[in-house]
Each structure stands twice: as structure tokens, then as C-alpha cells.
Amino acid sequence: MPNCRSHLHQVEYHLPGDFGFDPLGLGSDPELLKWFAQAELMHSRWAMLAVTGILVPEWLESLGFIENYNWFDAGAREYFADPTTLFLVQLVLMGWAEGRRWAD
Known part of the structure; x- marks a missing residue:
């Protein structure tokens, strides 16, 4: 991008897919960048679990x-x-799991 300054974290290339494009400066703080990397891992794991939740019932239907x-x-x-009961149980269980993640 024209007139775009490169930050130090963008020159290091220490994350997969880090090609120096960070116009919002989200990775300028190393601790926050570490948090974002862990959040991306967590979201990808939830997405994989969601796909499993889609495919397994479809497979069980075919059987x-x-x-x-x-x-x-x-x-x-x-x-x-x-x-309502299912929602509250899910809220408590997800809250417990997220609380454990925040504690680590």
C-alpha cells in the first residue's frame, strides 16, 4: 500500500501467513498478537467441531x-x-470451558 509504514513485528515474519500486511496495527503489541494467535486456534477448533456436528448426524441418517x-x-x-433448559446448560458449560481457558 502506498505511504504504509512497516512495523517491526511485520518484518520478523514469525507467524504463518504473516506477509507484512497489517494496516490496522493489530499485531503491534506482542502480547496481544500472541492472544490473537491463540484465539485463532480456538476458533478453528470450534469450527472443526461444528463441521463434525454437521457430518455425523448426516452419516447417522444415511445408516x-x-x-x-x-x-x-x-x-x-x-x-x-x-x-430454554438446553440453552442454560450450554451457557453454563461453555462459560466453564471459557473460564478455564481464561485462567490458563
Whole structure:
């Protein structure tokens, strides 16, 4: 980019895919850059888990264990508990997992 200054962290190239493009300066603080790298790892792991949550029920449907399943209408299905209870349980469990991550 014209008139764009290169920061020291952009010259080091110590992260995969770091080619020196950081117009917002998000990586100027090394501690914050480390936090962003760990957050990217965490988000990619959640994305892989989400894909597994899509593919496994589709596979179980093809084997005949689940009837008429589409991942995009999962919220409209009947489950063993009401949606509010499921939401609160998920909120508590995710809060616990995120709290443990913040503690590390």
C-alpha cells in the first residue's frame, strides 16, 4: 500500500501467513498478537467441531439411525428437554470451558 509504514513485528515474519500486511496495527503489541494467535486456534477448533456436528448426524441418517435429518433445521426438532433448559446448560458449560481457558 502506498505511504504504509512497516512495523517491526511485520518484518520478523514469525507467524504463518504473516506477509507484512497489517494496516490496522493489530499485531503491534506482542502480547496481544500472541492472544490473537491463540484465539485463532480456538476458533478453528470450534469450527472443526461444528463441521463434525454437521457430518455425523448426516452419516447417522444415511445408516438409518436418525429419520429425516437436515443440519439446518436442527433448531426446529424436538429434543429431550425444552430449548430454554438446553440453552442454560450450554451457557453454563461453555462459560466453564471459557473460564478455564481464561485462567490458563
